[in-house]
Amino acid sequence: MALYKYLLSLEEKNRYSFYLAVFRLFVCFHLVKTLLFQWAYLDILYGPRSFVTPVPTFLTELLGIPTQLLRAHYPWLITFYLLVIMLYLFGIGKHVTALLLFLCYETLQRMCHLVLNGGDNLMKFIMLYMIFADSYQYFSIKTRPLKNEILRRLSNLGSNLCVRAITLHFCLIYFWSAWHKIHADVWFNGIATYYTFSIGRFKGTPWNDLLARNGIFVTVSTYFTLLVETYFPVLVWFKKTRVPVICCGIALHLGIYIFMMIYGFEIIFIMTYGFFFTDDEWSALLHKALNRVSRKVHWLTPGRVLPAALLSPRHAAR
Amino acid sequence: MNILRPVIYLAFVGYFAATFLFTMPDNYISLQYYKQQRIFQTWLFQRWGFFAPPPNYDERLYYEFRDKQTHQTQTFEVLEPVVALKQQKAPFNWHEDIADYLLSGSMSGIADDLHDIQQELQYRHRYLEKNAADTSGQYMARQVIQHGISFQTLKNYGAIVAGKNHIDTARHEVRLILTHVLLPKFADRYSQAPRHEEAFFVSDYVSLNR
Numbered sequence: 001m002a003l004y005k006y007l008l009s010l011e012e013k014n015r016y017s018f019y020l021a022v023f024r025l026f027v028c029f030h031l032v033k034t035l036l037f038q039w040a041y042l043d044i045l046y047g048p049r050s051f052v053t054p055v056p057t058f059l060t061e062l063l064g065i066p067t068q069l070l071r072a073h074y075p076w077l078i079t080f081y082l083l084v085i086m087l088y089l090f091g092i093g094k095h096v097t098a099l100l101l102f103l104c105y106e107t108l109q110r111m112c113h114l115v116l117n118g119g120d121n122l123m124k125f126i127m128l129y130m131i132f133a134d135s136y137q138y139f140s141i142k143t144r145p146l147k148n149e150i151l152r153r154l155s156n157l158g159s160n161l162c163v164r165a166i167t168l169h170f171c172l173i174y175f176w177s178a179w180h181k182i183h184a185d186v187w188f189n190g191i192a193t194y195y196t197f198s199i200g201r202f203k204g205t206p207w208n209d210l211l212a213r214n215g216i217f218v219t220v221s222t223y224f225t226l227l228v229e230t231y232f233p234v235l236v237w238f239k240k241t242r243v244p245v246i247c248c249g250i251a252l253h254l255g256i257y258i259f260m261m262i263y264g265f266e267i268i269f270i271m272t273y274g275f276f277f278t279d280d281e282w283s284a285l286l287h288k289a290l291n292r293v294s295r296k297v298h299w300l301t302p303g304r305v306l307p308a309a310l311l312s313p314r315h316a317a318r
Numbered sequence: 319m320n321i322l323r324p325v326i327y328l329a330f331v332g333y334f335a336a337t338f339l340f341t342m343p344d345n346y347i348s349l350q351y352y353k354q355q356r357i358f359q360t361w362l363f364q365r366w367g368f369f370a371p372p373p374n375y376d377e378r379l380y381y382e383f384r385d386k387q388t389h390q391t392q393t394f395e396v397l398e399p400v401v402a403l404k405q406q407k408a409p410f411n412w413h414e415d416i417a418d419y420l421l422s423g424s425m426s427g428i429a430d431d432l433h434d435i436q437q438e439l440q441y442r443h444r445y446l447e448k449n450a451a452d453t454s455g456q457y458m459a460r461q462v463i464q465h466g467i468s469f470q471t472l473k474n475y476g477a478i479v480a481g482k483n484h485i486d487t488a489r490h491e492v493r494l495i496l497t498h499v500l501l502p503k504f505a506d507r508y509s510q511a512p513r514h515e516e517a518f519f520v521s522d523y524v525s526l527n528r
Contacts, residue, residue, distance in 0.1 A: 007327070011319070037412035044420075051474035052420060053467040058360065114423035114471075115416055121364055150319055157323075161330055168334060173366045176341055180367035183343070187370065191504040195372040198501050200401040201418060204408050213507050261408050261415070 010160040011153040015278045020135035020159060026271050027127065028089040031105070034264065035082070038115075045112040046074040057110040059103060070111065081108065091140025098131040119265030122173065126166055126272065133162035166275050171233035178229035187226055190219040197259060204261040211259070221255070228252050236276055246273045341366060375498035376401070377425050378515070379472065381479050382493040384523055393495075394479055397421055421475070425496055427468030428519055435459040464521055469494070477526050487526040494521040 014020075044050045048071040057067045070077055081104040087097045105127055109116060134155045137143055146152040181187040186195060196202060197212035211217050228248050235241040250270055257266040277285070340358040342348050348355065379397045384390070400421065404414035439455040463469050476492045479485075496519040502509050 007323075038416065040413065041416050045416075051471060051478060053470040053474065055467060114427075115419045117419075118366065118368055125362075125364070153319055154322065157326065161326070165330070165334075169337070172334075172338065172341065176343075176366045177368050177370065180343065180370035184371035186372065186374075192369065192372055194504045194507065195374050195501060196369055199373060200376045200398075200405070201422060203405050218504070261404065261411065263409065 011157045014134055014137065014156045014159040015280075016159060016163040016275065017134065017137040018279045018282050019274045019277065020130070020133050020163065021138035021140065022274065023126070023271065024088065024091070024130070024135040025139055027101075027123070027130070028085050030123070030264070030268070031085050031101075032082070035078070042074070042078060045115065046071060046077070046108070048072045048074075052112060052114065055110065055113060057107050059110070060107050067111070070107070074111075077104070077107070080104065091136040091142065094134075094136055095131060098127070098133075098135075102127045102131055117262065117265050118173075119262075119268040122170070122272070123268055125169055129162045129165045129169075132158040134159045163275050166272065167236075170272055170275075171236065174229045175233045178226060181226055181229065187222060190222045193221040193225070194218045202260040202262070204259045208259055224248075225252060242276060246276065249273060337362075337364075343367075375500045377422060378497045378499055379421060379425060380495040380497065381476050382495060383480060383483075383485050383490045384493065385490055387489070392483070392485065394483060396475075396479055397425075421472070424468040424471045428463055428466070428472075428496060431463055431466055431468065432459065432519060435462055460519075460522065463519065464524065469521070473524060473526075480526060490526060491523040492526055493523045494519070496520075 038045060044052060048068065054067055054071060057070060060070060061067060081101075084097060084101045084104055087093050088101050093100075102124075106124060109120060109124060137145075146155055181192070184192070186192040194212045197208045197218075203209075228245070232245055232249060235245040250273065253266040253269050256262055274282075336358060339348060339351065340355045341364055377397055378395055380393055380395050382391050382393045397418075400414055400417045404411045404418055407414060436459065439459065443455070472494055473492070476494070477487055480487050480490065480492070495517055497515050497517045499513050499515045502511070502513065
């Protein structure tokens with residue numbers, strides 16, 4: 001009965017409207033950034049005369065669009081992709097735009113799978129789930145709520161289930177990753193980070209060699225990684241342990257970002273942590289942060305305080 | 319809503335049950351659904367065993383160009399300079415990162431295919447009770463790899479390497495040598511001995527023309 005009540009409550013309100021909108025913006029900026037970084041290489045990655053051997057794009061082939069045709073006209077595909085990103089950024093076209101963006105992203109991923117990593121893989125699934133979510137209540141051109149009761153309930157359910165799908169999938173990733181690691185001797189014996197820090201491809205700083213030779217650092221960092229990945233899927237669901245375990249996760253991903261030069265992947269993972277907090281929790285957090293800023297400003301310029309409207313969390317969120 | 323609700327929840331639970339089943343490591347239950355797993359992975363590819371285990375080597379990719387008439391050879395290694403530049407330019411190394419992913423990704427593709435073929439060959443040898451001296455399998459493995467997309471990508475890149483080094487692609491043929499330079503074991507981390515390098519794939523000489 002309690003479960004049924006909980007499931008019904010998912011239709012009452014979109015509990016993650018703020019972070020869904022934030023993540024929508026992040027998706028757009030991340031995709032544009034990736035495209036800009038690839039700009040000089042677009043012909044190699046997606047062009048018809050590239051040295052990279054083409055692989056059939058599964059979805060478009062099913063729709064009757066040959067991969068060779070896409071490659072021959074790839075500048076049009078990229079232009080369309082950029083246009084869809086812009087529409088999604090401003091919340092125009094909503095779910096239809098989200099679907100188009102997912103299809104474009106999936107097609108581009110399949111056109112050149114060599115440059116992908118786990119972050120791109122996770123991003124694909126998040127974008128798939130976000131097709132069903134209402135991420136347009138903030139930072140969007142049109143934010144009018146739905147008037148039809150059934151559509152409104154359906155929209156709320158879709159949004160809440162989308163976030164639940166993202167968080168569940170995220171926990172599944174950590175769980176299976178930890179499961180695979182425990183099976184490997186170097187992780188079990190606490191020396192795995194010696195190898196990850198020493199491989200040339202991932203040697204992000206001149207200090208990697210020094211750290212990799214330090215037995216204590218290697219043991220602690222290896223077991224820290226294992227502990228975070230093993231316990232995150234459990235501890236993140238309890239209010240008391242959520243923030244500490246997310247802080248550990250952020251520390252882990254920042255470490256990989258700096259020392260292993262895996263950039264996009266880590267940013268995507270860190271940004272995904274935001275889905276573990278509801279609108280109310282974000283609102284309280286922003287309120288607290290703004291209060292602190294207000295006190296600081298007051299201290300710097302005596303006699304002046306931030307306007308009351310700025311301290312309203314809803315205003316801050318918008 | 320009363321009709322939609324159960325449909326939505328059933329789809330949600332079913333999807334995650336399938337995701338859980340088809341992403342788990344190979345075991346008795348998951349292998350019972352091997353065909354379904356292949357279909358699932360075609361649509362929703364995912365693999366989450368990050369660095370489990372991490373590689374214990376650096377990769378090297380050699381192009382050995384041979385003059386068709388004189389049989390003189392020239393060898394170039396292409397991956398080490400890319401990795402060195404990637405390290406130097408971090409964190410502003412997106413150009414080197416793409417080059418590294420293209421080359422290393424293709425090398426990993428070959429290594430994975432080679433591993434799968436060898437596993438199958440071992441199974442067949444055991445099944446047919448062949449002796450260890452039979453090398454027809456190795457020849458077959460090399461042919462399969464050389465017709466794969468990863469090898470074709472690296473071979474095509476060979477034409478660029480040739481161009482940069484002023485090698486006439488019509489007069490030369492190329493052989494690809496893929497190696498692993500092993501890291502010393504953790505216990506030998508202070509060792510000054512040169513690192514051991516072993517080739518895991520050596521191709522036939524192939525034409526550079528596409």
